[in-house]
Amino acid sequence: MTDTSEAPRRRTTLKDVAIRSGVTVSTVSKVVNNRPDVGAEVRRRVLETIDLMEFRPNPVARGLRTQRSDTIAIVTDDLEGIFTTAMMRGVEDAASIAGMGVLLCNSYGEPEREAQQLRRLLDRQIDALIFMSGNRVGPRPDPALPIPGDVPVAYLYEYGSPDIPAILPDDEGGARLAVEHLAACGASSIAFLNGPREWEATGDRLRGYEVGLTHLGRSLDPGLIATSPSWTPEDGYHAMSQLLEQRPNLDAVFCGSDDLAVGALALLRDRGIDVPTEVQVVGFDDRSLAVHQRPPLTTVALPLHEMGVRAGELVLNPRHAVTEAPALDRVPCTLIERQSTRNQTS
């Protein structure tokens, strides 16, 4: 095998830099960690040598000494969850500000794997831990391994023991947002095409729908609520047709997910009902498909990135937790206006 890559020549160390710049390792170390007690001229010289020699401190050695790793780990049960990436980016953004890296681990939802992963992570001196659900908010059992008290922990998109702070989306508030938007756009009969009951978020969204209507001084009509047995567009399609059967005069429908909304849109199209002039539609989740619908779907966006950021900040500044201790942090959703609802200002 002809070797195409660089020779594996020994990496330059603190000592190399020290010798080259005519000081001792102590001094170089101070410069690297930019401590104040270093003369300006010396610092300049050392810094110069550092990037001349392309020195990067060995994190393993540093870790041995400091017992830290500048790394925070995310343990998830579902890599493929459609929300993992967005949340992870949030965590990474928060982490990188603090000069930390993020590690992702998959427990496959198996406690045994989780324990194994945690053991590994803890052995590698992880500095903080975030347990994240990939696609579904809900309760979870305690970590498969007791976490040492000096490792901050948070739940993200899931929750459990009140000892561990959790970051969740404000599904209820999001649903209210949708209802209020529809009302503001002139809808008088707003239906709710809900997702499967077993999903915790659907309960929250239903509550938001009800609270929203009530708050608007409107009455609740059970005939305006349909529950789809699944999240698929197909079932959304059927549920929408039911809804129309029960309440032919409805002029708006709030869907519990974008997928359901896709189904609803399809049915409305098949029936020759125009969106948004005859019926307005709002989805939930702001999946990428929302923008590609005809018309582009107005939807409630989950604050995934922001949730990740908060989780990251939370574990990086555990002092917050001590003082404020917000066991449950509900992050507000935002409404993304597109063309499946009428413009509020027109």
Added chain:
Amino acid sequence: MTDTSEAPRRRTTLKDVAIRSGVTVSTVSKVVNNRPDVGAEVRRRVLETIDLMEFRPNPVARGLRTQRSDTIAIVTDDLEGIFTTAMMRGVEDAASIAGMGVLLCNSYGEPEREAQQLRRLLDRQIDALIFMSGNRVGPRPDPALPIPGDVPVAYLYEYGSPDIPAILPDDEGGARLAVEHLAACGASSIAFLNGPREWEATGDRLRGYEVGLTHLGRSLDPGLIATSPSWTPEDGYHAMSQLLEQRPNLDAVFCGSDDLAVGALALLRDRGIDVPTEVQVVGFDDRSLAVHQRPPLTTVALPLHEMGVRAGELVLNPRHAVTEAPALDRVPCTLIERQSTRNQTS
């Protein structure tokens, strides 16, 4: 905040064990790494102390000394890819046999991120590297950072410079499998409902379809081939209807993906055409939805797990690469027989 977890008491070290068992650290180290040069009695005693004290060697310290991390990293461009998890499990299985752990990193498909991640990984003394595509086989640029020659590298579900071995599914062979199965099940007019041309795998599958038919001594009929503009069931539905229009007498259809097959099944159902008595259907990928179709879908399974295993073994035994140097390893697909095709033996 009342602390519910264990006190963070200092972890037990090699030295602790040594003292407790009345030997020196050298000896304990030997036992831990089960070196032969240790007396049976001493070994027993030390081992006993080890699990009495719940000693686990500190991988950071060990890493500093050995320059290794017992960890192999996977860098993927797509965490949410529907195939990531299965391949990752394969890698993990191969790794765990060698006592290695696996780290997953997301480059988000951005070279800059990839470079950043690689820098981090290399700094942390990763022992091997696998670049993995989450959902689509295709060529990729060289690693965003030159990889030191002593770190074995492999591509998984993607490929690039011939210096780096690649593990890919044998899409062509898989397609042949499907065609041959359909023929064996008595199909005389086998259509191919292909996916979008831009996807490399569809080309391979088309070739397999053609080679398969040719090999069976059948002629190729362009009218039996449809190309769906996307992978969605909707487009599969339409393509299937086209196919029937062009060749009303077809009695089998091989679909380029399970999703397309779902669409095809839907159309056949709508048309009142029975599967498998009138038309037999085979999918590709063996997604979980295949088994839930009516009838359950016969499909060609991608050897994802096996591919992961091979990638893992490859980077763990780079000597193989030196001698055999299989730049491209095509792993055979397997046929999963279900009820959308007629039983071969009946």
Added chain:
DNA sequence: TTGAAAGCGATACCAC
């Protein structure tokens, strides 16, 4: 402000 030296927790070479 700078430097000397003691670790962090393990491995490995070399005596005994």
Added chain:
DNA sequence: GTGGTATCGCTTTCAA
């Protein structure tokens, strides 16, 4: 077989 000890690369008192 077992033990002493230098070493991996860096951080961190503590003196100078």
